[in-house]
Amino acid sequence: MNKRRAFLRYAGLLSAGVFMTPAIISCNSNNEVAEDTTAVVDDATLPATATDTPIGIQLYSLREQIQSEGIEAVIPKIAAAGYKEVETFGYSKENGFFGLDANEFSELLKANNLTTPSGHYGLDPYLEGGNEELLQSYIDAAKATGQTYITIPYLGDKLRQDADSYRKLTQRINEAAKTVNQEGLKLAYHNHDFEFKELGDTTGYQILLEETDPELVKMELDLYWAYRAGKDPVAMMKENPGRFIMWHVKDMDKNNQALNTEIGSGSIDYKTLFANAPEPEHIFVEQENFAEGMDPYNSINQSYDYVADTLLQQ
Numbered sequence: 001m002n003k004r005r006a007f008l009r010y011a012g013l014l015s016a017g018v019f020m021t022p023a024i025i026s027c028n029s030n031n032e033v034a035e036d037t038t039a040v041v042d043d044a045t046l047p048a049t050a051t052d053t054p055i056g057i058q059l060y061s062l063r064e065q066i067q068s069e070g071i072e073a074v075i076p077k078i079a080a081a082g083y084k085e086v087e088t089f090g091y092s093k094e095n096g097f098f099g100l101d102a103n104e105f106s107e108l109l110k111a112n113n114l115t116t117p118s119g120h121y122g123l124d125p126y127l128e129g130g131n132e133e134l135l136q137s138y139i140d141a142a143k144a145t146g147q148t149y150i151t152i153p154y155l156g157d158k159l160r161q162d163a164d165s166y167r168k169l170t171q172r173i174n175e176a177a178k179t180v181n182q183e184g185l186k187l188a189y190h191n192h193d194f195e196f197k198e199l200g201d202t203t204g205y206q207i208l209l210e211e212t213d214p215e216l217v218k219m220e221l222d223l224y225w226a227y228r229a230g231k232d233p234v235a236m237m238k239e240n241p242g243r244f245i246m247w248h249v250k251d252m253d254k255n256n257q258a259l260n261t262e263i264g265s266g267s268i269d270y271k272t273l274f275a276n277a278p279e280p281e282h283i284f285v286e287q288e289n290f291a292e293g294m295d296p297y298n299s300i301n302q303s304y305d306y307v308a309d310t311l312l313q314q
């Protein structure tokens with residue numbers, strides 16, 4: 001990712017309107033400028049109109065605040081922290097997005113200069129072999145809010161009993177992807193760690209990668225869960241080019257792997273990952289739990305600052 005950012009700094013294409021301030025963009029020395037110029041020459045395939053990856057947040061991080069304060073109070077605080085995108089969760093036709101219908105939610109985001117490129121939509125009833133109406137309701141909601149990706153967030157136990165279950169599942173995922181694609185949208189899959197458990201000579205995740213259409217089914221790689229399963233996310237991305245178009249960035253507590261912490265404060269070496277991994281389309285900060293006494297809004301501010309000021313400046 002470093003060559004691309006070197007080009008952006010050299011060409012002066014980054015601005016405060018993207019996600020960072022002019023002070024962050026400035027070069028520190030003549031040597032850095034020289035390195036940036038070399039990077040442009042080395043990366044001949046880089047489009048001149050490239051922009052860096054925006055930083056978003058998965059709203060599940062603030063689910064308790066959304067419940068207690070209301071989504072109308074939470075969204076402005078997300079924007080104030082610097083985020084440019086949000087990823088939704090929990091939509092239903094009956095309750096909409098956190099009590100707002102799709103159009104109301106879209107207007108709330110626009111009023112705070114936010115967009116939503118992806119949403120987590122529970123698809124188990126569809127994947128079990130029925131409920132076409134459910135998928136259509138998600139398509140309608142995604143289109144109304146300007147989302148590009150309908151993302152499968154989780155698989156219930158009965159959908160993933162063994163390798164054959166996963167193979168059957170991939171057929172249904174491919175069918176969903178075709179329907180979504182015909183509507184001008186894309187399908188993505190978000191992992192946990194259960195997909196990486198061995199199933200004979202394979203894993204559920206390997207089956208998902210091999211037997212879903214790589215052009216229609218993209219992957220949202222949850223880096224925390226991949227690391228927790230003992231996987232190398234950089235190697236995974238390089239072995240499957242063009243597949244991992246979104247990341248969930250969350251850190252692992254140094255003393256307890258089951259807990260999250262602010263990006264840069266945990267045990268995951270994100271500096272090395274960001275320096276070596278192919279750049280995704282979207283980065284979503286997520287934190288499933290907060291340390292006792294930590295204010296969640298201070299937490300998301302801290303994580304945003306580390307991603308923007310440290311990881312994306314390498």
